[in-house]
Amino acid sequence: MRSSTRSSTSSFPAAWTSTTSSSISLRSRHEARHRHVRGPGAPRQGDRRPARLAARGARAAAGAPQQTRADRAGSCRSSRGRRRSRRLRRLRHARRARRPHAARGRALLRPLRPGRGAHPDERRARHLLPDRFPRARLRPHCRAPARSRPSSGAAGRVLSQLHARRLARAGADTAAASRRGARRAEARPAAGSARDGRKRSGASARTTHRNPGGDVLVNEMPRYEILDEAAMQELERGWRRIVSELGIEFLHEESLDYLRGAGQQVEGQLVKFDPDWILEQVAKAPSEFDLQARNPERTVHIGGKHMVFAAVYGCPFVRDGLERRDATYKDFENFVKLSQSFPQLDSPGGTICEPNDKPLDSRHLDMVYALLTLSDKPFMGSVTSGPNAVDTIAMANMVFGHDSLEQTPAIISLINVNSPLRYDDRMLGALVEYAKANQATVITPFLLMGAMSPVSVAATLAQQVAEGLAGIALAQTIRPGCPVVFGSFLSNTDMQSGSPSFGTPESAVGLLCTGQIARRFGLPFRAGGGLTSSQAVDAQAGYESMMSMWPTFLAGTNFVLHSAGWLESALVSCYEKFIVDVEMLRMLYEVFKPLEINEETLAYSAHQEVGQGGHFLGAVHTLERFRECFYRPLLSSTENYERWARNGGRDAAMRASEISKKTLEEYEEPPMEADLKDELKSYVDRRRKELGD
Template sequence: MNSWLEVLKPEEIEEIHAASLEVLEDVGVEFQLEEARAAFQAHGARVAGSRVYIPRLLIEQALTAAPERFLLEARNPARSVWIGGGETVFAPPAGCVYVQATGTARRSAVPADYIDLVRLVHQSTHYGTNGGGIVIPEGDFGSDEEKFAWLLLAGHWYSDKPQMGLNLGAKVSRLALDFSRMAFGGRPGCRILGTINPDSPLMFSPEMLASLLIYAREGQGLIVAPCSMAIATSPATLAGTLVVNNAEILAGLTLAQLVRPGTPVVYGNTSTIADMKTMAIALGAPELSLLVLGTAQMARRYRLPSRAGGSLTDAKEPDMQAGLESMLSLLSTVAGGVSIVMHAGGILDSFLTLSYEKLIIDEDTGGMAKRFQRGIEVNRETLALEAIADRGAGGNFLDHEHTLKHFRNEIWRPQLSDREVYQEGRDYQAYTLAKATQAWQKRLEGYSRPVLPEEVEREMLDFYHQRFGSEPVLDV
């Protein structure tokens, strides 16, 4: 297509920008870490207690310093991905605490689930990144710190795709950078991409700020992504929510650039609404998709990569509700031109549950969305005048050389969607889920672990043992 799907007029974008600057200068942002406040104060910002009032000049300078796109490196260079610049990269879920597979009830994730999911994502052509905290498993770990270290280690151990980081305070962030440094053999570049979530409205916790500072000092990638709920933690109006979110993102981005100009920062947002009946987060709401589109437009206004949306739903099983909500959120995300899409598959129950079947089904959802966004290419070759003249009225194009030349690229084909002739007695909902089950099980059977140099393996294992006094269990 020649343009992205947009919901804001140019003048409305500027109104949101101006309102956000007013909020940053007059209302201020709570930075609950002295080191962060000191960085702002050293550059002329007014600080009162834990609140920082950020002048627009600092914002403008930070936006000038931040890159429009950057290369997120993979251990296997062929799998590195560009974040920004018009391409959309899909990333797996993050932070799910439960898993579900057809025929079984929802249960708490365990370490074996994490390894299986990393293996599945590793082999997928849908997901461009891997690792981080696809699920947060229960297990026999001595501490939460050890659990997160194990997640980081296992991500590098079982995949050579670009890795998502973990940002849960200083210790975990340093672990993420340590493991990425070892995996890359000290090779420079942006080796990991972490997420910083403000506490809406207008506040950053000590843990998030410590993580931001650690990543920024080493020039590693950061996504600054609010997750506010309109009505509860941001204004009821979507425009007001965008103002609060924009102010939060600009505040985080500015701090990163003060620490190290040129730090890769992604303009992120996972905000939606609170359901007025339950006050629960509503991921399947159309308002989420509107905020996704507005987020992408604001990011383009600032010439920044964006992160928003996903294949999101509040449904508890991969049913009709899951399908319609996931397609709305993912199609709007891709059509809006979002650069990197976390939670691009597998999500159920408002981020809580990862479905093995939906992880595969959403590969079709994403494929449909990308094909839709690619649009219709019109040129002399695609107009097919020669083929039309050759076959003429009443002709058939099935075996024409023009068809053979173009059908693989022009026509998208699903791996699971049913296009067969109707068969009596078939339970079609169960049939689709069964195909998804077979697909992920077959993929696991065909998994082959990518080569990790022996000296790197030894360094990682020794580091883990020295840090936690135990050996990581990786063959589960």
Template sequence: MTTLTKPRSRAGGRAARRSSRGAVTFDMLPGLTRTLPTCEPMNADQIAQIDGASMDILEEVGVIFRDPVALRDWRRVGADVRGERVHLDRGLVRELVATIPSDFTYHARDPRKNVRLGGPHSIFVPMTGAPYLRDLDDVRRNPMLADLSMFHKLAHMMPALHSSAHHIVEPYDHPISQRHLRITYSSMKYSDKTFMGMTTSPKNAEDVMEMCALLFGADFIESHPVTTGNCNGNSPLVWDETMLGAMRAFCRRNQPVLCSPFVLGGANTPASVAASVAQLNAEALSALAYTQVIRRGCPAIYGHYLSTVSMRSGAPMAGTPEISLMNFMIGQMARFYGVPWRTSGALGGAKTFDAQAGYESAATLSAVIHAGANYIWHSAGWNEAGMHCSVAKFVVDAEQCAMAYRMAEGPQWGDFDQALAAIRDVGPGGHYLGHPHTQENFQTAFFMPDRFDNNSIEQWVADGSKEITERALVHARRLLEAYEEPRLDEGVNEALLDYIARREREIPAADALNQEY
């Protein structure tokens, strides 16, 4: 079995590189610190134009906050509230958004896996929310809790994934109303990386906060981000009671949320890249500002989900040039306001792990790296417009994240002089294969993907003519055989299970949509 090797350290010299050469590891890569310049298609006047248009939308059109608590909060800070529609003065918005930290550190169960977010600091997070999976036999079916745990184990073992996320797939063998408890426990139990918290209702979000308090300590989470919530807007220009209540549960405990308008370009935004960004920006700013009404100084993340809609079928599309352009522009706007931002990393609309899936995901991942995204969600497994998570694609996407990580770090200069000396040693007409510098650096100088086959056609045939899906599934099985659980403290584990048992007794095993919290 082979796994990714850690990139060459920038420090430590030849002895350190020699000792690590060829080492096999499941160790998580540190949070990515990007050095590549960002792609910025807008000039200063165009940034000001988007900002001005967004502020005009907030002041003149307004945003619906379909939630009585949020409306009271907005009145308290002086916003112009007319029914459910809130008109936000640009001065108030700027004042509130300015209190969001420009960067912060996520604290994981294993402190060695803490990661910084914001500015040049980025993390890769697996996909979530799939109602189906393509399993270890590449069969499309409904997932169960064991399938979710499998994905959490795989995420734990993938060096370039910095989070175990939450409901990578929906566990259909548990009632919807109680699912969030088992999902959160699986995230905590099978990986010691940071994770996401369910925001499917305000009460579910409060349960997640209580479980985080049991895992990390109630006082600790008051000052240390440990998880991430996601709050989706209803574009155009609506935030609902469910999302806002969940947002309050997280922000009151100082835990960051992704403030994520859900963009279907041409359907719920104008059929225009620039105008879509202006609307999305207004929606995101209204939610970001509200996080600071809830608790000044709490971390928050400028979010979005980007897709364009096929005018032939009405279906969402992935990997299109307009999505990349919007990512570039949103990155500029987030940096303009000085807040971290989220995007989606490896989206695909294909029904199987085929060439379409690869092209769409590669186009998206490359764009978000060049856009300077911080929280790169949906980075592994996403296919069929999010309807299924593919095991094969999950492990290949994770390696693609490692490749993107290497690229975003930028060129390495630590051995430049030694490499130049090799040119003098070899001279015209020679080769470098046997040179000491090559022998010392060949495993780390150039990324060698394990999931891709770069052998000759003869060797490929001799190895069984295996396509990438088959190779990836074989690799996934080997990973799972090698998995070692990062054990929870027994007392903490018992407290979590007791909490889950109590809440499952209290919560009716009915559809969460039929419950009142």
């Protein structure tokens, strides 16, 4: 039977133009299914089957290849699929016209051209975060089909109000930006004219230069203090006994002359102090001061609730990817450029890494030149000797002018105590020169518990106060009122290996206590940073750095050195770690910025709009704020696994390396007058010849 049927269907055209048994059977079955609609024997309305059969017969007569049963079945399924798609489109348009305005508002977030083959989670993310995907962009308003777009009603009113608000806000922002630009143009001096002594005040200078946040971080959080009054009295007794009974060595004759002239007991190089005299001198130091920058808008305020962040300091090696090598001058320049590029850093610092390819005796000239030309933020001066400090001051005079430098410091420098209980001649030489010039110094006991101080936190705190206050008293003896910062570098030694440990619980406790002690003496203080003992940019580097940075914020530290780039216990300046630390700073800024609670942030209108059991994705309050309502990471990956794997499966260190390289490619050198740059270069060349390099 099957073979005879195939034979009859292949004998065109007569078999299909006449009513063969097979065609009668097909039509009978088809009409039987629709008899209740058309009536018995009634032809199907608009039936095109006879025409199709005639066309097939004509093709067969011309010798064209014929469709098999499987081909016809596939074509039929395709046709049914197209009809079904058309029905679904019509149904969606009809539903869109009836759906609530909250759901309809989501069309504002729909990308015009979503990525092909995207994972469903990714497609949903594109709707919510269009900035994260280059091909997704906001539609100006909802463009529903003309036959279904409502001209009135709740949905139309909400969308019209939203569009009007956006236009009004855009106009207001544009006008405000124009006013700000005009004010800045009037107030901003020409590039490099800070040398004429002009600068904006500290408050106004901090209104525009940081993003996010807009200005130098002001930490309004309550300070975390763990010492009661009885503990503070015990520490007072401890440091007084150290300075008066044990004394502190000063390996610098000029410093000894100042202290001897002030009536302190000098025995050779050992000085025993009157504790009350120390407190009298410390009281002369300012509790807050401005640190001016080449760009007046970068001027920072040190003290009070302000937190100023500087990059890593003093590392002899550099890590770039998997390579660990001696640092070079090119690396130094790169880290200055990175510090200039990220607004989270208020200063590039000083010796970000040691440029080992430069001569030892003159490399300080190259570093100061790079700090002054490649960045317009405040910088740290050279402290390896008194003459090096003089060179730093001379170059700063060229940029800022002598009178301006006398009035407001432009240099801040790190003076480390050679603990226990000793100041060496190199640091004291720099301290004396900077104090004479009214430049700021950060006087810091270098304490690793178990090596440079006893193993107990209490004994280490007493030693820290004794060493720090003695140096501050000397600075105030040299020039009363010169700016100083009470410094702390406090951690512990690994008792199994003898190596230093960072990001430890003991260092966190010591940091919190240091903040409380500094506030008691009315001094700004330095502590903390992104410290770690890890040899690589790994989980250890992350949790130890956060263990160091979190108490830094809780204590309200005023000057934070080593904020970005520290690795391997200060032996390595690392490009990838620099970016990781910047991400950490950005997150902590968001945590410690004041929380606004008002009528707008309470968003009662959003609750009214959504009601019970709904969602807020399409609410007007969400649509007006979704771009900036949450923290958006610089480094962290939020991709689903499939997309992350397609993009190379890069971990945080690999992404950080890419960001650092891209940042360096996009770096723009801040403007400086050509004659000023030539003057600095000539000074560097002349002094290098004088030093024999």
